[in-house]
Amino acid sequence: MNFDFSLIISSIPQLLEGLGLTFQLWIFSGIFGLLLAIVLMLMRISGKWYLSAPAMVYIYIFRGTPILVQLFIIYHGLPQVEFIRESFLWVVLREPFGCGILALTLNTGAYVSEILRGGVKGVPKGLGEAGAALGLSKMHRFIYITTPLAVRLAIPAYSNDVISLMKSTALVSTITLLDMMGIARVIVSETYAPYEIFISLMIIYLVITWATQKAFALFERRMSRHIIQ
Amino acid sequence: MSLANTAPKTVISLQDVDKYFGEFHALRKINLTVAKGERIVICGPSGSGKSTLIRCINRLEEHNSGKIIVDGHELTDQVKDIDAVRREVGMVFQNFNLFPHLTIVENLMLAPRLVRKTAKAEARKHAMTLLERVRIPEQADKYPSQLSGGQQQRVAIARALCMNPAIMLFDEPTSALDPEMINEVLEVMTDLAKEGMTMICVTHEMGFARSVADTVVFMDAGEIVERNTPEEFFKNPQEERTQKFLKQILSH
Amino acid sequence: MESLTGWWDDFFWGSLVVVQVFFVSLVLMVFFGLLGSAAKLSNSKALQKIANGYTIVFRGTPEILILLLFYFGSAITLTAIVNVFDPSIKFVDIDPFWAGSIAIGLIVGAYATETFRGAFLGVDPGQIEASRALGISNFNTFVYIRIPAMWRLALPPFGNHMLSLIKDTALISVIGLQETMFVAEQATANTGEPFVMYLAVGIIYLSFSTIITLTVMGYEKYGNKHLEVGK
Numbered sequence: 001m002n003f004d005f006s007l008i009i010s011s012i013p014q015l016l017e018g019l020g021l022t023f024q025l026w027i028f029s030g031i032f033g034l035l036l037a038i039v040l041m042l043m044r045i046s047g048k049w050y051l052s053a054p055a056m057v058y059i060y061i062f063r064g065t066p067i068l069v070q071l072f073i074i075y076h077g078l079p080q081v082e083f084i085r086e087s088f089l090w091v092v093l094r095e096p097f098g099c100g101i102l103a104l105t106l107n108t109g110a111y112v113s114e115i116l117r118g119g120v121k122g123v124p125k126g127l128g129e130a131g132a133a134l135g136l137s138k139m140h141r142f143i144y145i146t147t148p149l150a151v152r153l154a155i156p157a158y159s160n161d162v163i164s165l166m167k168s169t170a171l172v173s174t175i176t177l178l179d180m181m182g183i184a185r186v187i188v189s190e191t192y193a194p195y196e197i198f199i200s201l202m203i204i205y206l207v208i209t210w211a212t213q214k215a216f217a218l219f220e221r222r223m224s225r226h227i228i229q
Numbered sequence: 230m231s232l233a234n235t236a237p238k239t240v241i242s243l244q245d246v247d248k249y250f251g252e253f254h255a256l257r258k259i260n261l262t263v264a265k266g267e268r269i270v271i272c273g274p275s276g277s278g279k280s281t282l283i284r285c286i287n288r289l290e291e292h293n294s295g296k297i298i299v300d301g302h303e304l305t306d307q308v309k310d311i312d313a314v315r316r317e318v319g320m321v322f323q324n325f326n327l328f329p330h331l332t333i334v335e336n337l338m339l340a341p342r343l344v345r346k347t348a349k350a351e352a353r354k355h356a357m358t359l360l361e362r363v364r365i366p367e368q369a370d371k372y373p374s375q376l377s378g379g380q381q382q383r384v385a386i387a388r389a390l391c392m393n394p395a396i397m398l399f400d401e402p403t404s405a406l407d408p409e410m411i412n413e414v415l416e417v418m419t420d421l422a423k424e425g426m427t428m429i430c431v432t433h434e435m436g437f438a439r440s441v442a443d444t445v446v447f448m449d450a451g452e453i454v455e456r457n458t459p460e461e462f463f464k465n466p467q468e469e470r471t472q473k474f475l476k477q478i479l480s481h
Numbered sequence: 482m483e484s485l486t487g488w489w490d491d492f493f494w495g496s497l498v499v500v501q502v503f504f505v506s507l508v509l510m511v512f513f514g515l516l517g518s519a520a521k522l523s524n525s526k527a528l529q530k531i532a533n534g535y536t537i538v539f540r541g542t543p544e545i546l547i548l549l550l551f552y553f554g555s556a557i558t559l560t561a562i563v564n565v566f567d568p569s570i571k572f573v574d575i576d577p578f579w580a581g582s583i584a585i586g587l588i589v590g591a592y593a594t595e596t597f598r599g600a601f602l603g604v605d606p607g608q609i610e611a612s613r614a615l616g617i618s619n620f621n622t623f624v625y626i627r628i629p630a631m632w633r634l635a636l637p638p639f640g641n642h643m644l645s646l647i648k649d650t651a652l653i654s655v656i657g658l659q660e661t662m663f664v665a666e667q668a669t670a671n672t673g674e675p676f677v678m679y680l681a682v683g684i685i686y687l688s689f690s691t692i693i694t695l696t697v698m699g700y701e702k703y704g705n706k707h708l709e710v711g712k
Binding site: 061063064065066067068069070072073076077078079080081163167168169170171173174181184185188194195198199201202205206209210 | 537538540541542543544545546549550553554557644648649650651652654655662665669673674675676677678679680682683686687690691694
């Protein structure tokens with residue numbers, strides 16, 4: 001067996017051509033997913049059954065099924081549904097990129113909403129009471145007391161999900177997209193050198209993960225400077 | 230509209246108040262009136278309902294039956310009634326409950342700016358005045374985590390005073406403090422009492438009760454068992470339960 | 482919906498494969514997790530470094546990449562090894578079941594390493610001291626005091642690991658394992674109804690994750706019975 005070290009290095013530039021797509025998927029899904037998560041979380045804690053029940057069902061479904069299945073339902077399955085084909089959504093859902101973003105967004109939204117909810121629940125009850133005793137309205141309490149603290153509490157778990165999301169982008173290689181993973185699989189099929197190419201790719205992903213973790217650690221330190229938890 | 234059957238003005242009136250936590254009967258037919266400027270200390274064993282009682286006064290707990298009237302407003306489910314009461318009543322908690330993400334002065338300024346719509350500069354001025362009153366103006370721009378327990382509690386008192394309440398409630402304000410810090414907080418509370426603030430204080434500090442209180446109330450198992458001036462209360466406890474309690478806390 | 486007729490037993494067998502993968506990788510996950518946490522908690526710097534490397538690599542790399550790497554990589558490795566003995570053999574086929582199960586076991590095992598490590602560290606040292614002071618041996622303290630305490634701390638996150646396991650099995654279809662995704666693909670080619678077929682797969686997985694969640698909840702209740710305050 002020939003182990004070609006040089007191939008590991010030389011394949012990196014080619015793999016990095018997919019970086020742009022990887023990042024696009026990561027960032028767009030991350031942002032949309034976060035917005036979705038905020039909405040879901042607010043629905044969950046609203047106390048009104050007609051809001052919290054649908055949110056709970058949604059979260060249950062999207063956390064209880066594999067993301068690959070969700071991706072395939074959207075990419076392979078939705079074209080079968082006539083209603084989708086004839087709607088304005090078709091422009092987006094026709095393309096694998098749109099499907100990828102949708103699947104990743106819907107999935108990360110479910111996970112992050114639970115993370116945010118955990119943050120909200122983690123804010124000590126006494127602080128809300130102090131705010132109430134001072135005459136602050138429910139909304140004021142939520143905006144000025146609960147939210148700043150909930151965000152800080154959620155940062156560690158959220159950073160884990162951000163990294164998870166980045167790893168999940170590799171799945172779009174199964175629906176023909178040429179992100180880094182997609183390019184890697186193409187190269188492997190041409191060179192028959194899976195070890196070298198995949199190890200190369202792994203190094204790239206590890207670097208991205210490491211950088212992300214460092215960035216979040218710095219962010220968390222800044223935000224929680226004066227707050228002993 | 231105030232209840233005018235006593236010569237000094239009654240600011241708080243609890244009439245036949247009952248409170249349940251599920252099956253547990255926390256408050257049993259409580260009747261209590263508080264006059265303007267009166268300083269009441271409530272004492273009793275744990276589980277007697279003393280915290281529950283004062284928490285009902287600013288609606289942190291909801292009473293199940295009976296009437297609670299604060300400064301002319303009856304406490305009901307209506308948000309505007311509750312808000313009206315909370316503007317007049319300040320509360321100091323056992324665990325301080327300072328907002329950790331805000332500086333000391335920001336802690337004080339938050340409620341006046343949001344509730345009374347006070348302008349920033351004016352709120353800051355008022356806050357600094359109060360910080361001087363509790364004797365820690367130099368900590369204004371620090372964060373709560375940087376202060377000692379005694380300092381934090383004094384800030385908490387200043388924060389409550391920032392809303393210019395007519396009545397101050399204290400829920401075991403010194404119970405979470407190390408012994409050497411209890412006095413600095415009691416001093417501030419004594420100053421407050423001297424200035425004529427109406428105060429209800431749940432505490433175990435009997436020295437404070439003796440020197441500052443007009444009335445001492447003893448609660449046990451959800452009832453008000455005895456109520457008297459400090460002198461009479463400590464010298465001639467009438468009820469057996471009161472005597473037992475006093476023996477326990479004054480013996481060590 | 483009728484298009485599902487005729488495919489029920491295929492989906493059933495596919496589900497069975499999923500269950501088999503789940504249990505195999507569950508055992509591996511616990512094994513690697515205990516090994517990894519033991520290494521991290523040990524006094525050997527070398528072991529700690531190895532364990533750290535393990536968790537960093539397997540938690541920072543996409544699962545699908547690990548699967549592909551394992552599958553192709555082990556095929557090549559085994560071929561190379563076999564070639565030493567018999568150069569005429571061109572290619573050794575690896576069963577995707579084993580490549581996949583081992584890969585997933587390693588992946589979730591990396592997360593389990595952290596969970597077990599945290600759980601061991603979370604055991605109240607006072608309890609250990611009390612046990613030793615009573616004269617109970619190191620080994621018995623470990624078995625009767627430390628493990629029960631640690632298991633209760635580890636259970637909630639462990640439940641999440643099990644959920645990850647069952648969901649990751651879907652990825653093994655990418656290296657050719659004939660489980661539910663594979664069946665759905667076949668059924669789609671046959672019936673032209675991908676939505677129905679993949680939805681069926683989704684429901685199958687949802688059922689599995691529900692069973693796991695309920696089981697863990699049941700265990701948590703059982704494990705915390707002693708903490709229930711008497712009424």
